[in-house]
Amino acid sequence: MRNETISIVGGCGHVGLPLGIVTAEAGYRTYLYDLNPSLVRLVNHKQMPHLEEEGPERLAAVIDSGELSATTDPTVLRDSSLILITIGTPVDEHLNPRLQDLIVALQGLREFLHSPEQLVVFRSTIAPGTLRVIGDQLQEWGCPVRVAYCPERIVQGKALTELKGLPQLVSGLDATAVARVKALFLALTDAEPIVLEPMEAELAKLFCNAWRYINFAISNQFYQIAEEAGANFGRIHEAAVSNYPRMKEFARAGLTAGPCLLKDTMQLASFSRNTFFLGHSAMLVNEGLPAFLLNQLRTALGGTLRGKTIGLLGMAFKPDNDDTRESLSFKIRKLLLNQGAQVLCHDPFVQHEYFPHIRFVGLDEAMATDGVVIGVPHSLYRHLKFAPEQVCIDVWNSVKP
Ligand SMILES: NC(=O)c1ccc[n+]([C@@H]2O[C@H](COP(=O)([O-])OP(=O)(O)OC[C@H]3O[C@@H](n4cnc5c(N)ncnc54)[C@H](O)[C@@H]3O)[C@@H](O)[C@H]2O)c1
Missing domain, CATH: 3.40.50.720 (NAD(P)-binding Rossmann-like Domain)
Structure with a gap:
């Protein structure tokens, strides 16, 4: 059991859930925070909401061990030192990124983003320049958290089997954020993470x-x-x-x-x-x-x-x-x-x-x-x-x- 707690925002989705299983297996107490109550219910009942290789057995094991649980209650973020964002990032009807969706989602969580000891890691795919914009926005709201990016690159359905071997592209808005996101993924994967500038990682x-x-x-x-x-x-x-x-x-x-x-x-x-x-x-x-x-x-x-x-x-x-x-x-x-x-x-x-x-x-x-x-x-x-x-x-x- 590690002394850091993880909350995954969008934690019952295709990216969030396998990631949560892996962080729980690695000994992080992990909360899957998700807006969708039916997904939360399914996951807490050890049922995968979507097909995922090795999903059912590995989900059941981490729920049974008490390392993983899903919730619709965002207050779990307050005591989490690692907050991973895995919500969808669609484009709009003009095929432009819907950056405001991300800002609005964070706005609802800002009261729980209260400490420089907290690292917010974006795992969703974001448009180039987004990490800086979000960093500025969080600062404007008075949220002293650190901000990092580590895009998910798994192929759908094989996240649990691929994650361990894939090199992670990591980036952050300051050196501490980079060091911490690197350490997190070193604990989850076998491959050495590759450090990039935020714009490079986004691109x-x-x-x-x-x-x-x-x-x-x-x-x-x-x-x-x-x-x-x-x-x-x-x-x-x-x-x-x-x-x-x-x-x-x-x-x-x-x-x-x-x-x-x-x-x-x-x-x-x-x-x-x-x-x-x-x-x-x-x-x-x-x-x-x-x-x-x-x-x-x-x-x-x-x-x-x-x-x-x-x-x-x-x-x-x-x-x-x-x-x-x-x-x-x-x-x-x-x-x-x-x-x-x-x-x-x-x-x-x-x-x-x-x-x-x-x-x-x-x-x-x-x-x-x-x-x-x-x-x-x-x-x-x-x-x-x-x-x-x-x-x-x-x-x-x-x-x-
Ligand atoms: N699916 C893939 O294989 C894959 C691979 C690599 C990267 N990505 C990227 O990962 C991101 C997520 O994709 P996905 O396929 O997991 O999406 P998804 O729709 O399966 O999961 C998103 C989850 O977020 C929840 N959610 C939405 N808004 C929320 C909010 N404000 N607070 C809490 N929960 C919220 C939803 O209920 C859903 O369960 C996207 O940026 C996508 O491009 C996906």
């Missing part, structure tokens, strides 16, 4: 996500070029990467979605006064892919989707995961409905009761339709058998004959 995180988003867009554009030419992109991709190390970063085509990649690319675009042309082009390609796939489907079904029944397999944004945030399957469904088709959805991971307006059916029923679209390549779909005349749009090249 580094956005570069990671924008790079991935652009990389996927390259493959998605190549997919469209190949398919329009009547060539099979999946076969081209397999040939191009085969025993050719220089192409190892050449991604498969696929519906690029989720809560982070597009929004972080847009945070960077906003920061660069919308001169980040590669980022915007990537958005056009990735967000345009659903319409391209619909065209392929329409052509394959004789030129119209009106009156057709389409099976949409996979509503999550990534394979074998339950997270539907910003999933492009929902965009495909909407486009199909707009064109007069009926859509039968299937997803074994997604909790159907959250989507009462969507018609979920069993796999057999979704397959017995005029055409099938693979929204996300859950492993379950890999060995589906399609009759030769059956139409299946599989941008992922995931269904193996």
Whole structure:
């Protein structure tokens, strides 16, 4: 048991909860402070609100040991020397960062941020310059806390298994903040943290996500070029990467979605006064892919989707995961409905009761339709058998004959 107490703001979310499990395992008494009472209830009952590798057993162990608990009561922050911020940082309707959300959230907590012994660590992805703005704001409010940044870089669903090995990018507004955030993550991970200036750390995180988003867009554009030419992109991709190390970063085509990649690319675009042309082009390609796939489907079904029944397999944004945030399957469904088709959805991971307006059916029923679209390549779909005349749009090249 360590003598420092941690509070995680947004602690029942996808980033906060695994982080809290790890800090509790490392011997920090950890409170997960979250506005959402249903998530808090679930966590205190040892139930993971979302899929996370090793989540159920490791959550149960730290709740049983008394090192971790969740609460909707912010007063737990008062006696915490480490306060980790993991709330969402979305962009607004103009695709600009919603900095005010963060300020308002902190404003509600300012009475508990009372001592220079307290370190506030931002773990959420923030726009460049945000750490300084927040530091100034806290000072203006008379909160004497120290401020640091250590962006989360895990891949969703594997936080618990990845965190230990990933080097952390750490930064802070003064040397003490940097030393303390470094010490914290040294206690949680095996890799030596890398110290950066605040602006460098903020940009580094956005570069990671924008790079991935652009990389996927390259493959998605190549997919469209190949398919329009009547060539099979999946076969081209397999040939191009085969025993050719220089192409190892050449991604498969696929519906690029989720809560982070597009929004972080847009945070960077906003920061660069919308001169980040590669980022915007990537958005056009990735967000345009659903319409391209619909065209392929329409052509394959004789030129119209009106009156057709389409099976949409996979509503999550990534394979074998339950997270539907910003999933492009929902965009495909909407486009199909707009064109007069009926859509039968299937997803074994997604909790159907959250989507009462969507018609979920069993796999057999979704397959017995005029055409099938693979929204996300859950492993379950890999060995589906399609009759030769059956139409299946599989941008992922995931269904193996
Ligand atoms: N999900 C990922 O894999 C991932 C990876 C790296 C970075 N990030 C970044 O981490 C941040 C959080 O993402 P997430 O996916 O965990 O979001 P999330 O929506 O899963 O979790 C956020 C949690 O914060 C809670 N919350 C919101 N406002 C609050 C407030 N004012 N006080 C207390 N609790 C509050 C919500 O109830 C929710 O449980 C974002 O900046 C995101 O870009 C996410």
